[in-house]
Amino acid sequence: MLNSGVWHRRILNVYWTLAGIILAGQILSVRLHLKLAHEFAVSDVSRTLIVICYVVVLCCLITGEVWLRAKLKYQQQAVVVCGFIVSYLLYFIAEPFVDGAQMSLMMPLMASLIYFNRRLLFVIGGLNSLIYAAIYFMLERGLLGKALLDFLLMEVIFGGFVVMGLGIIVRSRETSEYLEQLTQSEQGLLVDRAIADKLLKIDALTGLYNHKTFHEYLDTLLEQCETNGLRLQLALLDIDNFKQVNDTYGHWIGDIVLKEVAAKISxxxxxxxxxxxxxxxxxxxxxxxxxxxxxFTLVEELRLAIASMEHHYAGDKPITISIGLCSYYTRSGKELLFRKTDDALYLAKRSGKNQVIICEEKKPA
Known part of the structure; x- marks a missing residue:
């Protein structure tokens, strides 16, 4: 269960708080000689039994604390058993003085709702009904003179709470399944959107970014160059004699060449x-x-790597590239950067191909 350790801790804190409140109330009642639904007059035997109950409650809560802090197994079961014992002991302590003390017996049922555990809800509900029936017929009916109607009313309350708790658990699971389906649907939409966005940005053949995305990215980087002094170089690469490859071996071989060159660039x-x-x-x-x-070192290494690739499907003839390289200077503008880089590429093609030409290092006035 999500954050189960946190809820173990919270439930145990509730048991500590209730035990402290009841103890403080009884101490205050004794000191002020108050009456709580009955005359506050208890025998020595009753006082001894109450003290014993408090000692057992304390031992039970300490055991629960040690169990949680030691991170032993079955922590959920340990917390529920601890709560079940504590709730009945607190009921014995408060019952002679407080009307409606039976409500303390609802704590284990509420814990089963916190854990959304259907089996635990049925087990606790059944035990509550049986144990409370035993307590009523063996103790309360004779000693406290409780009417049978009170007993039947509590049994109905236990049964009704179990039924309502079952509805809450079922409803929570339906809600969880709905949210899971909704999340999966949203994730599917996000994946579809990401795929569509990628298809709009990626060239289908080579897997590199396409022309449109390239210009969008370059515009953003040029703004960074102007505002933050980012260094930037642009390289334009052209496959030498590519038309001859297509004419000689066919366009599907040309596509293979494009893919291999793109892969080497990546x-x-x-x-x-x-x-x-x-x-x-x-x-x-x-x-x-x-x-x-x-x-320059990177593009030169790239040129040599592509020139050394083997192409058995293209007659083992080398595929080479020509490259124009240019640095960007502030205030020179995108158009000038492209023109200078394209001129360098044109010079590389015209002066023998398979080489890198750097454009003229001419800063704008």
């Missing part, structure tokens, strides 16, 4: 970097919080 970049399929055979990488030299 493998090489760090968690702080962002890669996307920019369009066709072109990819884009945003490097954040890196120096230009670090960004």
């Amino acid at each position: 493998e090489k970049i760090s968690l702080n970097d962002f890669a996307a399929r920019y369009g066709g055979e072109e990819f884009a990488i945003i490097f954040t919080d890196k120096s230009p030299a670090e960004a």
